[in-house]
Amino acid sequence: MPLSIQHARSANHTLRIICPNGHLGFAPIKTGSFEIGCRAEPDLICADSGSCDVGPVPLGADISSSPRQWQEQDLETMLLASRRLGVPMIVGSAGDTGTNSRVDLFVAIIQELARKHQLPKFRIGYFYSEVGKDALRHRLDAGDAIAGLDGRLPLDEATLAATERVVAVAGVHPYIKLLDAGVDVIVGGRSSDCALFAAPAIRRGFPQGLAYLYGKILECASFCCEPYGAKESVLGEITMDDVKVTAMLPEQRCTIASVAGHTMYERANPFYEYFLGGHIDMSGCRYEQYDERTVRVTGPRYVPAAELRVKLEGSGKIGERYVGIVGVRDPYTIAHIDLVTGWARSQVEERFGRDGYELHFAVYGRDAILGLSDPLRAAPGHELAVVVQGVAPTREMAEEVCMIATRQMFYARLPQVKGTAGGVAFILDEVMPASPAYRWTLNHTMRVDDPLELFPSFVVEAGG
Numbered sequence: 001m002p003l004s005i006q007h008a009r010s011a012n013h014t015l016r017i018i019c020p021n022g023h024l025g026f027a028p029i030k031t032g033s034f035e036i037g038c039r040a041e042p043d044l045i046c047a048d049s050g051s052c053d054v055g056p057v058p059l060g061a062d063i064s065s066s067p068r069q070w071q072e073q074d075l076e077t078m079l080l081a082s083r084r085l086g087v088p089m090i091v092g093s094a095g096d097t098g099t100n101s102r103v104d105l106f107v108a109i110i111q112e113l114a115r116k117h118q119l120p121k122f123r124i125g126y127f128y129s130e131v132g133k134d135a136l137r138h139r140l141d142a143g144d145a146i147a148g149l150d151g152r153l154p155l156d157e158a159t160l161a162a163t164e165r166v167v168a169v170a171g172v173h174p175y176i177k178l179l180d181a182g183v184d185v186i187v188g189g190r191s192s193d194c195a196l197f198a199a200p201a202i203r204r205g206f207p208q209g210l211a212y213l214y215g216k217i218l219e220c221a222s223f224c225c226e227p228y229g230a231k232e233s234v235l236g237e238i239t240m241d242d243v244k245v246t247a248m249l250p251e252q253r254c255t256i257a258s259v260a261g262h263t264m265y266e267r268a269n270p271f272y273e274y275f276l277g278g279h280i281d282m283s284g285c286r287y288e289q290y291d292e293r294t295v296r297v298t299g300p301r302y303v304p305a306a307e308l309r310v311k312l313e314g315s316g317k318i319g320e321r322y323v324g325i326v327g328v329r330d331p332y333t334i335a336h337i338d339l340v341t342g343w344a345r346s347q348v349e350e351r352f353g354r355d356g357y358e359l360h361f362a363v364y365g366r367d368a369i370l371g372l373s374d375p376l377r378a379a380p381g382h383e384l385a386v387v388v389q390g391v392a393p394t395r396e397m398a399e400e401v402c403m404i405a406t407r408q409m410f411y412a413r414l415p416q417v418k419g420t421a422g423g424v425a426f427i428l429d430e431v432m433p434a435s436p437a438y439r440w441t442l443n444h445t446m447r448v449d450d451p452l453e454l455f456p457s458f459v460v461e462a463g464g
Contacts, residue, residue, distance in 0.1 A: 004291050005246055006040050011239040015201050018042040018248075020233040022220035024049035024074045024091060025066035030231045031077060033222075033248040037233040038081050040248070044200055045082050047074070048193050048219050049106075050093020052313065052440075059097045060164040060315030060438035064105075066096055075106065076113050082185065083119050090175065090186045090196045098167055098190025100128045106187045107460065114463035121464030122185065125178030127457040129167045129189025131312065136160055139446065146312070149443045150268075162316040163441040169311040171276030173451040175199035183459055190313065192275040193219040201238050209302035212280045214238045216263055216273050217245050217297070224262040225252040246294035253293035260287045263297075276311070276451055278304040308451055314442025318358065320398040324388040324406030324431040326424050333423030334384055336414050337363060340423070341386065343412040344405045348390075357401050358391040358437070386424075391437045402431040 009016070018037040020029045024047040038045075054065040064071065075091070082089035095102025103126050110124055137160060139146060146155035170191035176199050178186050188196060194215025201211035214236055217224055222232035225247040233248040247253050263282055264270035271283040281301040290296040328334055341361040348359055362368040364387065366380035386409065390402030410422040417423070448454065 025071035056315035092196035125183030172199035322402035
């Protein structure tokens with residue numbers, strides 16, 4: 001077998017990227033494998049920091065789902081290595097959502113870290129991704145269609161009015177612009193997961209199909225390795241002919257199955273990866289075991305878009321939210337759990353009517369995850385946990401909706417029940433305040449004339 005790319009470049013013209021974390025800040029970087037990667041002569045250190053997996057709350061409320069101390073820890077780990085090695089550092093979709101405030105937060109943290117460690121002067125480039133509602137309203141008024149994805153209707157005024165915040169999903173273009181400006185660190189607004197890895201490769205002249213595939217494989221770090229072990233670093237190398245990826249944790253390796261599986265996940269069509277400007281067709285990819293812990297991939301095809309369409313993500317607030325937790329062990333109550341939740345709902349309706357709030361019961365141990373499609377729904381476990389969510393315009397109403405529904409499960413009137421002790425138990429006597437409830441309002445695309453027009457960029461200094 002050839003020498004591992006961990007120890008030597010496989011061609012004269014290559015670009016090597018270390019990815020230490022598939023979602024920066026969401027759980028801390030494992031520094032052992034990251035340091036191994038830093039010894040493998042990377043040309044850049046890159047990590048994505050955003051995801052729709054966290055749901056619509058962070059975007060709508062303009063907050064991070066990740067704790068600030070973990071964000072600081074990961075940024076510090078990457079920044080110190082970047083400055084020590086003298087290679088650029090790129091972070092995409094800052095702060096989980098890529099909103100302007102999250103970009104500003106990451107830039108401020110990096111500047112604070114530069115002062116803390118007395119780093120020599122360096123330049124930070126960053127760009128924004130938020131799109132104002134007035135700008136979208138102007139598009140609608142002008143008759144521009146903002147098309148829905150995944151079966152959604154085109155955007156209308158009612159949906160826009162119900163939206164708190166919108167971000168556009170950038171492609172490679174603002175990253176390339178900032179790299180051309182000679183910055184040392186890039187903090188990106190919301191962008192395609194693959195874009196921050198593909199951008200430096202495209203800028204260096206590597207084929208676009210391979211560059212986007214490079215990003216698709218690297219964006220979740222060690223998710224492309226086996227055995228499963230999140231937050232470990234991977235090293236990628238692109239040449240004019242192929243992409244190679246290898247695990248940095250000695251106990252992990254990249255295999256044909258692990259890499260191919262990762263390229264196909266999180267999409268309706270496993271062979272297409274879309275981004276601003278086109279997509280790649282991976283149906284012709286060939287996966288080879290290059291060495292024991294490295295996989296080589298060839299064959300992706302870049303397909304340019306007929307017109308430039310940028311994806312828009314938007315979130316709108318539903319209301320305030322409280323949560324209650326109810327335990328059920330009694331077999332008869334479990335067998336009639338729908339009657340129990342039905343009784344609780346009827347008591348809420350008696351107090352508030354049927355409209356003006358939302359009430360949800362998630363029955364863990366039966367069908368909370370898959371719902372009606374769960375094949376074992378008719379055979380629930382011997383013990384259930386029912387999570388009750390009350391959502392309403394005010395905190396006071398949400399609390400009362402949730403409290404009635406939670407406590408009335410204790411008083412549910414079931415046939416053949418003779419006792420008065422109740423058939424459920426409470427882990428807490430009170431219901432708990434939770435984050436407000438939001439929903440995804442925009443999953444749409446909008447035509448643009450320039451791939452940079454929604455993504456203004458800036459350069460500031462740090463250190464020194």
